[in-house]
Structure formats: structure tokens, C-alpha cells
Amino acid sequence: xxxxxxxxxxxxxxxxxxxxxxxxxxxxxxxxxxxxxxxxxxxxxxxxxxxxxxxxxxxxxxxxxxxxxxxxxxxxxxxxxxxxxxxxxxxxxxxxxxxxxxxxxxxxxxxxxxxxxxxxxxxxxxxxxxxxxxxxxxxxxxxxxxxxxxxxxxxxxxxxxxxxxxxxxxxxxxxxx
Amino acid sequence: xxxxxxxxxxxxxxxxxxxxxxxxxxxxxxxxxxxxxxxxxxxxxxxxxxxxxxxxxxxxxxxxxxxxxxxxxxxxxxxxxxxxxxxxxxxxxxxxxxxxxxxxxxxxxxxxxxxxxxxxxxxxxxxxxxxxxxxxxxxxxxxxxxxxxxxxxxxxxxxxxxxxxxxxxxxxxxxxxxxxxxxxxxxxxxxxxxxxxxxxxxxxxxxxxxxxxxxxxxxxxxxxxxxxxxxxxxxxxxxxxxxxxxxxxxxxxxxxxxxxxxxxxxxxxxxxxxxxxxxxxxxxxxxxxxxxxxxxxxxxxxxxxxxxxxxxxxxxxxxxxxxxxxxxxxxxxxxxxxxxxxxxxxxxxxxxxxxxxxxxxxxxxxxxxxxxxxxxxxxxxxxxxxxxxxxxxxxxxxxxxxxxxxxxxxxxxxxxxxxxxxxxxxxxxxxxxxxxxxxxxxxxxxxxxxxxxxxxxxxxxxxxxxxxxxxxxxxxxxxxxxxxxxxxxxxxxxxxxxxxxxxxxxxxxxxxxxxxxxxxxxxxxxxxxxxxxxxxxxxxxxxxxxxxxxxxxxxxxxxxxxxxxxxxxxxxxxxxxxxxxxxxxxxxxxxxxxxxxxxxxxxxxxxxxxxxxxxxxxxxxx
Numbered sequence: 001x002x003x004x005x006x007x008x009x010x011x012x013x014x015x016x017x018x019x020x021x022x023x024x025x026x027x028x029x030x031x032x033x034x035x036x037x038x039x040x041x042x043x044x045x046x047x048x049x050x051x052x053x054x055x056x057x058x059x060x061x062x063x064x065x066x067x068x069x070x071x072x073x074x075x076x077x078x079x080x081x082x083x084x085x086x087x088x089x090x091x092x093x094x095x096x097x098x099x100x101x102x103x104x105x106x107x108x109x110x111x112x113x114x115x116x117x118x119x120x121x122x123x124x125x126x127x128x129x130x131x132x133x134x135x136x137x138x139x140x141x142x143x144x145x146x147x148x149x150x151x152x153x154x155x156x157x158x159x160x161x162x163x164x165x166x167x168x169x170x171x172x173x174x175x176x177x
Numbered sequence: 178x179x180x181x182x183x184x185x186x187x188x189x190x191x192x193x194x195x196x197x198x199x200x201x202x203x204x205x206x207x208x209x210x211x212x213x214x215x216x217x218x219x220x221x222x223x224x225x226x227x228x229x230x231x232x233x234x235x236x237x238x239x240x241x242x243x244x245x246x247x248x249x250x251x252x253x254x255x256x257x258x259x260x261x262x263x264x265x266x267x268x269x270x271x272x273x274x275x276x277x278x279x280x281x282x283x284x285x286x287x288x289x290x291x292x293x294x295x296x297x298x299x300x301x302x303x304x305x306x307x308x309x310x311x312x313x314x315x316x317x318x319x320x321x322x323x324x325x326x327x328x329x330x331x332x333x334x335x336x337x338x339x340x341x342x343x344x345x346x347x348x349x350x351x352x353x354x355x356x357x358x359x360x361x362x363x364x365x366x367x368x369x370x371x372x373x374x375x376x377x378x379x380x381x382x383x384x385x386x387x388x389x390x391x392x393x394x395x396x397x398x399x400x401x402x403x404x405x406x407x408x409x410x411x412x413x414x415x416x417x418x419x420x421x422x423x424x425x426x427x428x429x430x431x432x433x434x435x436x437x438x439x440x441x442x443x444x445x446x447x448x449x450x451x452x453x454x455x456x457x458x459x460x461x462x463x464x465x466x467x468x469x470x471x472x473x474x475x476x477x478x479x480x481x482x483x484x485x486x487x488x489x490x491x492x493x494x495x496x497x498x499x500x501x502x503x504x505x506x507x508x509x510x511x512x513x514x515x516x517x518x519x520x521x522x523x524x525x526x527x528x529x530x531x532x533x534x535x536x537x538x539x540x541x542x543x544x545x546x547x548x549x550x551x552x553x554x555x556x557x558x559x560x561x562x563x564x565x566x567x568x569x570x571x572x573x574x575x576x577x578x579x580x581x582x583x584x585x586x587x588x589x590x591x592x593x594x595x596x597x598x599x600x601x602x603x604x605x606x607x608x609x610x611x612x613x614x615x616x617x618x619x620x621x622x623x624x625x626x627x628x629x630x631x632x633x634x635x636x637x638x639x640x641x642x643x644x645x646x647x648x649x650x651x652x653x654x655x656x657x658x659x660x661x662x663x664x665x666x667x668x669x670x671x672x673x674x675x676x677x678x679x680x681x682x683x684x685x686x687x688x689x690x691x692x693x694x695x696x697x698x699x700x701x702x703x704x705x706x707x708x709x710x711x712x713x714x715x716x717x718x719x720x721x722x723x724x725x726x727x728x729x730x731x732x733x734x735x736x737x738x739x740x741x742x743x744x745x746x747x748x749x750x751x752x753x754x755x756x757x758x759x760x761x762x763x764x765x766x767x768x769x770x771x772x773x774x775x776x777x778x779x780x781x782x783x784x785x786x787x788x789x790x791x792x793x794x795x796x797x798x799x
Binding site: 029031032033034035036037038039040041043044045046047048049052053054056057058061062064065169173176 | 196357597655781
């Protein structure tokens with residue numbers, strides 16, 4: 001078995017390549033790996049080792065960042081499967097979803113314009129709840145049906161929902177200050 | 178099953194050899210140096226038994242430089258040459274410095290980092306800070322009885338790249354080997370967490386003389402993981418003094434005060450602030466230069482009311498940092514108070530109210546940062562013991578980005594990313610035959626470039642001429658464990674490495690630093706050649722020691738020829754190190770580095786493999 005900087009993140013953390021990950025095992029592996037490669041372990045060693053350590057620690061951080069949260073993890077799985085989930089290719093969005101997009105946007109815009117902090121918080125919770133359902137659907141699509149084309153469309157929907165979530169958070173922050 | 182002896186990379190080559198390392202808290206008002214002695218972190222005191230060194234530097238006409246208590250005494254008589262709170266000027270332009278009008282200095286604003294005219298000529302904040310570091314370094318060497326292997330210097334978590342780089346440059350000028358720049362709240366967490374063997378989420382509220390930081394850390398199984406950080410690099414106890422000073426001017430109807438009076442009253446304001454920590458009211462008595470007398474009393478409530486807006490300024494970052502960490506105030510298990518300014522009762526009250534619990538104050542808020550830095554320095558220098566399995570994972574406080582069309586910021590590295598981190602962005606040319614491209618690197622959260630900090634401008638040259646849009650230029654950002662950024666660029670279709678010329682916006686160029694170093698060496702009458710030789714010899718010794726240790730531990734990873742090649746390079750370097758040509762020693766070090774490149778990679782691999790093997794065992798047990 002060889003380990004190198006090019007191996008995929010699932011292999012790096014010793015996890016099966018699936019959407020559903022054991023978060024505790026991921027964090028444990030992350031801490032264990034950083035404990036071995038982090039620059040703080042190499043501060044007193046020659047430059048060759050310092051450089052290697054920085055490359056590895058950077059890679060381990062990137063891997064953890066990618067696998068920790070469900071959306072980047074799904075995007076990464078699509079990338080590994082050779083499927084492009086980029087928004088610029090979202091030609092196949094269903095009209096139902098496009099309608100849904102508009103409704104969310106309008107609701108956020110209205111609450112923002114009215115300075116309705118409570119309404120924004122409600123929207124935040126509703127959207128999060130909705131996202132959880134969509135993530136469940138995504139898990140079935142990837143881990144059970146292995147249908148990456150369908151997964152790509154779900155990922156695009158989730159990317160949009162995340163964008164709305166950021167808009168809500170920004171609006172809430174603007175209200176506070 | 179384990180056929181290979183796996184080395185722990187952090188273990189020292191010779192366990193009995195203790196390397197001298199210290200932690201330095203380079204503060205706005207006071208600085209401290211600490212070390213780990215017999216397993217316990219302690220602050221090192223001067224001959225008079227004082228641990229705190231006032232961060233004050235005085236330049237004399239005869240070329241002497243005075244730092245600390247004696248310099249402080251001259252503050253009233255020689256204000257222009259007695260520099261206080263220089264940390265506020267690090268990596269900053271004149272327009273960024275608050276309350277400029279109430280400082281007595283002769284500033285030079287030629288763009289870039291602000292400079293000060295003194296009796297010894299123009300000084301940069303970097304040089305002035307270096308004087309403070311030199312005194313602390315000398316104190317440490319005298320106290321520990323030998324040269325220092327390295328130092329850890331603390332910086333506010335919210336310091337941007339320019340301020341961090343300025344701090345590192347100051348250390349270089351002071352002749353100190355920086356093992357790491359460590360964020361102040363993280364240092365405090367180390368001192369606190371290791372002491373209390375805590376687990377869970379902690380908030381560190383650090384209000385110093387001139388800076389405010391707030392960090393949320395998760396402590397679990399020896400890992401100190403910073404989840405988010407926020408703050409204000411221009412808010413501190415000094416602002417509370419200034420507010421009280423303005424109140425005095427108002428009450429006593431003084432306008433405008435002479436610079437002497439201003440200084441005297443500012444001092445009185447500070448004294449009153451400190452008195453109010455323990456008593457309900459404080460007298461303010463001063464005789465002005467006009468002969469007029471000021472005789473006032475300020476109560477704790479009055480002081481709290483007049484500084485309410487300053488406290489409020491620390492509340493917004495608290496809400497933001499929790500949102501970034503994805504936590505509510507109730508999920509925070511403990512709140513640690515750091516910095517002298519957290520002694521103010523109104524600060525403690527506000528923090529207690531926000532988190533719904535009394536903050537922890539059982540470690541001296543003035544010393545806790547230096548102590549944490551000392552603990553980290555001890556580990557980084559290679560004095561780690563087997564049971565010291567803890568590790569710090571820190572973050573970058575502010576997003577890094579590039580300027581795009583229309584003065585907008587494109588974020589490349591988001592804030593609160595765990596360090597080290599690398600990110601790349603691709604760009605293309607917009608004109609046929611274009612061979613150069615200009616970039617502007619900024620730091621901050623705002624959308625418009627003009628609202629962010631400008632870090633540097635750089636230009637790529639040598640792009641092979643192509644039609645517009647055909648070139649693929651990949652600009653890579655790498656942020657190291659000190660939170661410092663380096664940029665590289667490459668044209669991907671041709672593989673041409675474009676040269677990057679970086680011009681720091683508020684920093685010193687490498688040439689300027691080299692010039693200052695040379696000047697400093699000449700000033701003390703040192704021999705440049707002898708110094709360079711000594712430095713290379715020390716480095717050679719260090720590299721040989723580390724390589725020999727690696728061979729002992731992991732020699733099994735090499736075949737006989739490979740081992741012989743490394744041993745030959747060691748022998749060659751040993752030979753060169755006895756000579757008197759620093760460049761030859763440097764070449765020998767580089768040759769040894771090349772010879773061990775592959776070996777180092779294999780050692781790293783085997784260490785990572787053993788991490789994975791460990792997990793597999795766990796899985797079986799489940």
C-alpha cells in the first residue's frame with residue numbers, strides 16, 4: 001500500500017467512499033493525521049521536512065474541510081465519479097424547482113425589506129429543515145442507487161438553498177448592526 | 178506485526194538535550210518573556226525582579242537605546258524620542274492609527290507603513306519593536322544561561338497578514354529564530370486548558386492594551402481546535418483611558434490642553450481606571466502647566482456609562498464569532514478572560530451577561546499569554562515528551578482575496594479556515610499576445626476592495642504570448658501555520674512559471690530588512706562574515722543532528738546505497754562546517770537536504786500509514 005498526496009480524501013482518512021460518513025471516525029482520523037503531519041511537529045527539523053509537513057497538513061485540512069460538511073462532500077463524490085455539478089451547466093432544472101427558488105427569494109426579500117428579524121429566523125429554520133430532507137434524498141441517490149446524474153441535480157438544488165441561507169444570515173447580521 | 182520502527186517526528190534527537198526556548202508576549206503596553214523550567218511555565222524577571230517590561234523604547238542622541246522602565250521615566254521629558262504602544266503602528270499606514278493627534282510623535286507618512294522621526298533618524302515600527310525583543314531575548318539568555326534555539330511570539334488573533342509579517346520581521350532584526358507566531362487567545366487557552374485538563378467548547382475574551390480578540394476553541398483529547406475568531410485590532414484598554422481623559426477635559430473645561438498637560442491627564446485617567454477595579458470611586462488630581470488645578474472624582478458607574486459604547490464594540494464580534502462557529506452562547510462551557518483590561522468590572526459584567534455565566538479569571542490575565550507561548554515554544558523546539566500529545570489547530574482570522582473588475586473582492590481563502598491552507602484560482606488573459614498581468618491581494622470581509630486591507634500588489638511576467646482567453650494562469654495562495662501568505666503563479670498550458678514581483682502595501686521589502694540587518698550588525702561592530710558563518714554552522718549542526726536521528730529511527734526505509742549517499746553528504750557537510758566559508762557551508766546544507774528529500778518523504782508516508790493502521794484496529798474492536 002502506498003500513500004501519496006494524490007490519493008483521494010476518503011482513502012486518506014481511511015473511510016469508505018460513501019456519502020454517509022461516520023463523523024466521529026472522520027474527526028478522530030483527522031486529529032490523528034494532523035498529530036503526525038502538522039508543522040508544529042516539525043518546527044525544529046530541517047527545511048525539507050518542514051516543507052513536506054506543510055504540504056501534508058494542507059492536504060489533510062483540505063480533506064477534512066471537504067468531507068466534514070455534506071454539500072462539499074457530495075460535490076467531491078460527484079467529482080470523483082467524473083460528474084460536473086457546476087451551476088453553469090444547470091440546464092436540466094425542473095420548473096417546479098425554479099418556482100420554488102423564486103418563492104424563497106421573494107420571502108427573504110420581503111422579510112429583509114420589512115426588517116423582520118423574527119420572520120428571517122423562521123425562514124432560516126424552515127430552510128434548514130427542508131435541506132435536511134433533501135440531504136436524505138441525496139444519500140439514497142448516491143449510496144443506494146448510485147445515480148450520480150440524479151445526484152448532480154440534487155446537489156445543484158442544495159447549492160441554491162445554501163446561497164439563500166447565506167442571504168438570510170447576511171440580512172440577519174445587517175439587522176443586528 | 179510492526180516490522181518497521183515508526184518514529185514520532187516530534188521527538189527530540191537526543192532526549193537528554195534540552196533546547197532553550199521561550200515564549201514572548203509582545204504587548205501594546207507591556208511585554209513578557211516566559212519559559213518552561215522543570216516542566217512548569219514561568220515568567221522570567223529582570224534583575225530587579227520585575228516580569229513586565231513596559232513596551233517603551235527611547236532613542237538617545239548619543240546612539241544609546243533604552244527600553245522599559247527607564248525609558249518610561251523619560252516619557253514626560255523626551256516624548257518625541259520615547260515611543261509607546263508601537264504595536265498600534267505595526268503594518269499600518271498613518272491614516273489607520275487612531276488618536277494620532279494625542280501622540281507626541283513626529284510621523285512620516287510616505288505611503289506604506291508609518292515611520293517615526295527620532296533623534297537617531299527615521300525608525301520603522303518594526304525596528305522599534307525589535308529593540309523590545311532584543312531586551313527580552315537578552316534577558317532570557319542571561320536567565321537560562323545559553324543561546325536560544327527559538328522563540329514563539331504572540332500576536333493578536335485578529336492581526337492581518339501585514340501586522341504578522343511586521344512582527345516576524347522585528348524578530349529577525351532582533352536576531353531571534355521564530356518557531357511560530359501564536360495567536361494570543363490560543364496561547365491563553367493552552368496555559369489554561371493544560372492546567373485544568375478541560376474538555377469542551379471555550380470562549381477566550383482577550384482585551385489587551387490596544388487590541389481585542391475573541392476566539393472559540395474546542396478542546397478534545399489534547400487537540401485545541403480554534404473554531405472561529407473575531408475581534409478588533411484597534412480596540413483596547415488605551416481607548417478606555419482615552420475616553421476618561423476626554424471626560425476630564427470636558428468636566429474641567431480644559432481646551433485644548435498643552436501636550437504636557439495631555440500626557441499628565443492621560444496618565445491620571447489610566448490610574449483612575451485601575452483604581453476603579455477595586456473601589457467605587459477614584460480621585461483625579463493634577464496641576465496643569467497654567468497653574469490651574471484639576472480636582473475631580475469619578476465613580477464606577479460614571480466610568481461604566483461613559484465607556485458603554487466601547488463595551489458594545491466588543492459585543493458585535495461575540496455574536497459574529499458564535500455564528501461562525503455555529504454555536505449558541507449556552508453551548509460555551511467556560512469563558513476565559515485575558516488581558517489587563519478585562520479587570521474592569523463593567524467588562525466582566527457584560528461578558529457574564531452575554532454568556533450567562535461568570536467568566537474564569539483564576540490565571541493572571543497579564544501573564545497567561547506569555548505562559549502559553551512558553552509551553553508551545555518548549556514543544557516546538559523539540560523538547561516534547563511522550564505524554565505531550567496535544568496539538569493546536571488555529572485558523573486565519575480574515576478572508577484573503579484578489580481584486581477583480583470594478584474594484585470588487587474575490588475571496589480565495591475564507592476566514593476561519595484551519596491553517597495551513599492552500600487555495601488556487603485560475604485567470605486568463607483578455608488581450609491577444611498579453612505577456613503580463615497585475616494582481617492586487619487584499620484581506621477582509623467586505624465586498625469592495627477599498628473597504629479591505631491592501632496586502633500587496635504583484636505582477637506576473639513572462640506569460641507566453643497567446644490569443645486572448647487561451648492562457649490559463651493559476652494563482653496559488655499558501656497560508657502557513659503562522660498565518661502568513663505566500664503567492665505563486667504558473668501558466669498551466671505551457672507550464673511556464675511566471676515570476677512574481679510582490680510589493681507589500683504596508684510592509685518592508687526583503688531588501689529593506691537586509692539593509693537594516695546590515696546596519697544593525699555594523700552598529701554593534703560585529704563582523705558580518707563571522708556572524709554569517711556562525712549562523713550556517715549552527716544550522717549545519719542542527720540538520721546533521723536531525724538527519725542522524727532519522728537514520729537511527731528509520732534507517733530500515735533505505736537500502737544500503739541510499740543510506741551510504743546520505744552518510745556521505747553528512748560527512749561532507751561536517752567537513753565544510755569546519756571551514757570558514759559560510760556559502761560553502763550553506764551549499765553543503767542544501768546538498769544534504771537534496772540527499773534526504775526522498776528519505777523524508779518515506780518517513781512521512783510511514784508515519785501516515787501507521788495512523789491508518791491504528792484506525793483499522795479500532796474498527797475491528799467496534
